[in-house]
Amino acid sequence: MAFIPYSCQSISDEDIAAVVKVLRSEFLTQGLEVPAFEAAFAETHKVAYAVAVCNATAALHIACLGLGVGPGSRVWTSPNSFLASANCALYCGASVDFVDIDPQTRNMCVQALEDKLSEASRSGGLPHVLIPVDFAGLPADLREMRALADQYGFKILEDASHATGASYLGRPVGSAFADATVFSFHAVKIVTTGEGGIITTQNAELANRFRLLRSHGMTRDSSQMGVEPPGAWYYEQIDLGYNYRITDFQAALGTSQLGRLAQMRDLRALKADRYDTLLAGLPLHLPLRLGDRISAWHLYVIEINSEKTQMTRRSVFEAMRSAGIGVNVHYTPIHTQPYYRRLGFRFGQFPAAESYYANAISIPLFPNLSEVDQNHVAIVLGRLLGA
Numbered sequence: 001m002a003f004i005p006y007s008c009q010s011i012s013d014e015d016i017a018a019v020v021k022v023l024r025s026e027f028l029t030q031g032l033e034v035p036a037f038e039a040a041f042a043e044t045h046k047v048a049y050a051v052a053v054c055n056a057t058a059a060l061h062i063a064c065l066g067l068g069v070g071p072g073s074r075v076w077t078s079p080n081s082f083l084a085s086a087n088c089a090l091y092c093g094a095s096v097d098f099v100d101i102d103p104q105t106r107n108m109c110v111q112a113l114e115d116k117l118s119e120a121s122r123s124g125g126l127p128h129v130l131i132p133v134d135f136a137g138l139p140a141d142l143r144e145m146r147a148l149a150d151q152y153g154f155k156i157l158e159d160a161s162h163a164t165g166a167s168y169l170g171r172p173v174g175s176a177f178a179d180a181t182v183f184s185f186h187a188v189k190i191v192t193t194g195e196g197g198i199i200t201t202q203n204a205e206l207a208n209r210f211r212l213l214r215s216h217g218m219t220r221d222s223s224q225m226g227v228e229p230p231g232a233w234y235y236e237q238i239d240l241g242y243n244y245r246i247t248d249f250q251a252a253l254g255t256s257q258l259g260r261l262a263q264m265r266d267l268r269a270l271k272a273d274r275y276d277t278l279l280a281g282l283p284l285h286l287p288l289r290l291g292d293r294i295s296a297w298h299l300y301v302i303e304i305n306s307e308k309t310q311m312t313r314r315s316v317f318e319a320m321r322s323a324g325i326g327v328n329v330h331y332t333p334i335h336t337q338p339y340y341r342r343l344g345f346r347f348g349q350f351p352a353a354e355s356y357y358a359n360a361i362s363i364p365l366f367p368n369l370s371e372v373d374q375n376h377v378a379i380v381l382g383r384l385l386g387a
């Protein structure tokens with residue numbers, strides 16, 4: 001049996017043709033494909049504005065800047081995420097802190113957030129921006145977070161890198177509750193452009209700021225200039241930005257992929273349902289289902305129930321790798337990374353994220369995962385965990 005990866009992109013002949021068409025055209029960058037991709041993404045996510053960039057880490061960076069994060073700002077995120085969810089605040093010279101997770105959803109815990117906010121409001125340390133993460137594709141509790149944001153006066157930057165096409169309370173993720181939302185198009189994510197990311201917002205002014213920051217802080221729009229342009233060559237730098245642009249051939253791949261978003265999401269959901277059935281009865285905690293939101297199923301994470309089995313996460317992980325199954329672990333809690341410990345964070349500080357991590361294994365889930373391969377994953381797990 002061939003090695004089964006934990007994630008695998010789905011590239012169709014149409015995707016390839018869309019990229020080749022751009023490669024044969026006049027513009028490889030700054031042509032019409034990027035705005036077309038942004039329009040298609042905004043349409044599928046029912047949001048007013050979408051600004052595409054070279055990756056989601058860059059998207060988080062300029063989203064923070066656009067929301068006013070700078071030296072002296074405080075940003076809070078979830079410890080159960082990829083490094084970029086926290087690093088983006090440090091890029092801006094801000095400080096970062098974490099809010100522990102709810103062990104059921106594995107997302108930022110609203111109660112822990114409320115407790116931390118009420119303490120911070122007494123000590124004068126309220127956050128300027130909160131970055132909740134839709135872990136594994138399951139939307140975080142944005143309605144409750146929005147109420148707290150309005151009460152305490154912070155902004156919400158949702159890291160929906162896992163959640164392209166997910167929905168929450170009947171609305172696509174990225175269209176409601178957050179001030180801005182970031183999605184990733186890295187090859188392992190739901191929709192891919194190889195590398196890529198996008199920021200959505202309902203706020204025209206914010207979208208404009210994201211566009212400026214994406215491309216050196218420069219504009220060719222005379223309405224944004226200080227003087228009447230002396231000619232068609234003229235541009236002005238009105239802010240300090242970066243080159244975080246995405247290419248036209250990547251955007252064409254993204255647009256083509258978006259055409260299959262619903263189909264790919266349904267395939268992921270079908271396989272997640274199958275895992276629920278195949279793995280029922282094993283000493284595992286399976287992903288939580290919630291009736292008011294639809295997960296994008298970026299990951300299917302099992303947790304070894306250490307009260308019911310002697311097998312450890314490490315022994316199961318290694319046995320599965322030996323059986324040709326590309327398991328992975330998402331995530332080592334960010335605050336336990338050496339770099340973050342040098343900033344003063346300690347083991348034991350966010351116990352729910354740490355105990356989740358101690359038992360978590362991501363098993364293969366992607367649109368083209370075959371039934372045979374999926375059965376093999378379940379059979380190996382059954383053999384290891386004594387069913």
Ligand SMILES: *Cc1c(COP(=O)(O)O)cnc(C)c1O
Pocket residue numbers: 055056057058081082084085133159161162184185186195196197
């Ligand atoms: C993948 C990911 C990112 C970073 O995305 P890139 O496009 O690789 O920069 C950020 N946050 C989370 C939660 C991710 O999974």
